[in-house]
Amino acid sequence: MNAPPASVVRRRRDCRLCGGGALDLVLSLAPTPPANAFVAQKDLHARQDAFPLDLHLCRDCGHLQLLDVVDPDLLFRHYVYVSGTSPVFLAHLRAYAEDAVARYGLKPGDLVVEVGSNDGSLLRFFREKGMRVLGVDPAQEIARAANQAGVETLEAFFEPELAARIREERGPAALVAANNVFAHADGLREMAEGVRSLLGPGGVFVFEVSYLLDVCEQLLFDTIYHEHLAYHAVGPLRAFFPRCGMELIDARRVPTHGGSLRGVAQPAGGPRPVSPGVGDLAALEEAAGLRRPEAYRDFGARVGRRKEELGELLRGLRRQGKRIAGFGAPAKATTLMYHFGLGPEVIDFVVDDSPWKQGLFTPGHHIPVLPAQAIYERRPDYVLVLAWNFAGPIMAKHKAFAEAGGRFIVPLPDLRVI
Numbered sequence: 222m223n224a225p226p227a228s229v230v231r232r233r234r235d236c237r238l239c240g241g242g243a244l245d246l247v248l249s250l251a252p253t254p255p256a257n258a259f260v261a262q263k264d265l266h267a268r269q270d271a272f273p274l275d276l277h278l279c280r281d282c283g284h285l286q287l288l289d290v291v292d293p294d295l296l297f298r299h300y301v302y303v304s305g306t307s308p309v310f311l312a313h314l315r316a317y318a319e320d321a322v323a324r325y326g327l328k329p330g331d332l333v334v335e336v337g338s339n340d341g342s343l344l345r346f347f348r349e350k351g352m353r354v355l356g357v358d359p360a361q362e363i364a365r366a367a368n369q370a371g372v373e374t375l376e377a378f379f380e381p382e383l384a385a386r387i388r389e390e391r392g393p394a395a396l397v398a399a400n401n402v403f404a405h406a407d408g409l410r411e412m413a414e415g416v417r418s419l420l421g422p423g424g425v426f427v428f429e430v431s432y433l434l435d436v437c438e439q440l441l442f443d444t445i446y447h448e449h450l451a452y453h454a455v456g457p458l459r460a461f462f463p464r465c466g467m468e469l470i471d472a473r474r475v476p477t478h479g480g481s482l483r484g485v486a487q488p489a490g491g492p493r494p495v496s497p498g499v500g501d502l503a504a505l506e507e508a509a510g511l512r513r514p515e516a517y518r519d520f521g522a523r524v525g526r527r528k529e530e531l532g533e534l535l536r537g538l539r540r541q542g543k544r545i546a547g548f549g550a551p552a553k554a555t556t557l558m559y560h561f562g563l564g565p566e567v568i569d570f571v572v573d574d575s576p577w578k579q580g581l582f583t584p585g586h587h588i589p590v591l592p593a594q595a596i597y598e599r600r601p602d603y604v605l606v607l608a609w610n611f612a613g614p615i616m617a618k619h620k621a622f623a624e625a626g627g628r629f630i631v632p633l634p635d636l637r638v639i
Contacts, residue, residue: 229295230272233288237409237451238461241281244288247517250274250524253559255296256446256552259581259590269585272447274556276517283512284457285433290407291447293378297359297405307574309614311342313477314400317429318346321396325425327352331395334387334419336379336412337402339363341372348372352395355387363577379406384415393421401478403428404451413465417488425493426467426486434506435480437516439634442524442560443553444478453482454511455502462486471496479610479634528561531632535567538603546601547571548615548629549608550578550590557607557632558586568605572596596622605630 235242252271260269273289321327329351335344338356340363348354356374358364364376377383388394397416406412416426431444433454445452455472462469470493471485482502487493510516535545547554550573558564564586571583572593581590596604596619604619604627606612612631616623616639623629623639631637 229270229292231290233290233407236279236282236284237286237407238284238457239279239282239464241279243280244277245280245514246275247278247285247514248276248521250276250442250445250556251560251562253446253555254584255291256448256555256584257296258584259550259578260584260587261581265582265587271585274445274447276445276452278512278514278517279457282457282460283454284461285452285454285511285517287445287447287450289447290450293359293405293407296448297378298361307611309611310477313475314343315346317400318343318350321398321427322347322350322352325396327395332391332393333396333398334394336397336399336416337405338367338372338374341367341370341374343398343400344372347396353391355391357383379412379415381411381415381418384419388419393424394419395421395424397424397426399426399428401429401431401481403484404430404449404453407450409451409461410465413462413467413486416486417466420488423492424487425470425491427483428486429475429477429481429483431478432474432480432482433511434502434509435474437509437511437520439480440520440523440527441479441633442520443557443633446552446556448552453484454506455482455484455499456506456512458484459499459503463489468495469499470494472498472502474502477610524560527632527636530636531561531630532563534630534636534638535563535605539567543602544569544599545603545605545630546596546599547588547607548593548596548604548619549573549606549611550575550583551608554607555584558583563605564588569601570595570599571607573608593619596627597625600625601627603628603630605632607632609633 252273254269331352333347333352334355338358344354357379359378364374367374430453433452459469467486469486473483475481475483547568550571571590572595578590629639
């Protein structure tokens with residue numbers, strides 16, 4: 222891989238939550254290309270840069286973050302991840318919408334805005350309940366597809382100026398959602414201030430992010446990639462929101478992506494009380510030592526041991542002449558494959574259910590991505606489940622592969638051969 226040109230990556234010098242400058246390097250993973258930078262066959266000859274994955278801990282507020290910021294146009298304008306290809310995730314989004322409508326008293330005609338709305342899957346469920354919906358997403362092709370499917374989507378990055386324009390044209394929002402997006406923005410304060418200005422009286426900001434406590438407890442190191450600049454915990458967020466004129470009023474653990482945090486914030490002085498979950502999770506984080514560098518050194522050592530275990534297993538199988546495919550081409554697979562050294566010499570091909578990725582090649586390693594039918598046509602001996610958070614549904618759907626003698630390898634949170 223090549224060293225990246227300075228024009229597409231810059232180094233931040235302060236904490237993006239509190240602005241403090243006391244930042245300690247606590248974990249370095251292998252540099253990778255952008256995790257969703259899949260390549261068409263005609264572009265296989267083109268340069269693909271690798272960027273650092275170095276995590277820094279703020280001594281002042283305890284926030285964990287990447288300081289190397291890759292140009293968001295490079296990361297998001299031609300995005301290939303879509304929410305609507307996973308039945309499990311669609312069920313999660315439906316339950317999310319139903320819970321929000323009931324919990325926050327949303328009524329038909331209320332405005333729901335989603336930041337990073339992707340293909341509009343979540344907004345469709347709110348629309349079914351009678352809400353007016355609007356998506357905001359910078360991914361050109363996906364935003365276009367969402368509009369064609371009837372979910373109005375602005376092709377843009379969410380900024381305070383855009384928030385003001387939406388409010389002026391459409392009125393205040395009853396709910397602003399941001400799912401797996403509030404970790405993506407370098408300017409988190411600007412995003413939060415934009416959300417605050419868009420919300421009406423009694424409005425709420427509901428966001429889901431990968432939860433740092435689960436990352437550490439479940440060894441979810443592959444959720445670390447360049448799109449995810451922030452690795453959120455409740456303690457730092459509870460201190461952050463008042464700086465933006467808001468307050469964190471709820472925090473719950475949810476199972477998506479191996480372990481996520483659903484946070485809820487309202488404009489300061491809003492009508493809702495702070496739930497016990499905020500203090501309870503902050504106390505769990507403190508007990509787990511998430512503010513101490515030692516926690517991440519131990520985490521890195523555990524990742525290293527898993528690298529040895531999986532590498533020994535896969536290379537042993539290759540020495541026996543076994544053929545290995547990957548199942549799923551999520552962003553996290555890029556981190557896992559690079560940090561564990563799993564290239565085309567180990568994995569013959571990858572299958573994925575998303576038509577947005579089929580026919581492309583994986584970032585950097587350039588392993589072909591094929592439809593799932595390829596595991597029956599090419600008949601590998603083993604399938605490494607790279608989308609391990611969907612391992613159960615994947616194996617259930619493809620039990621015919623196992624019945625024909627194939628075996629599944631699930632690398633995380635525990636290494637299993639099934």
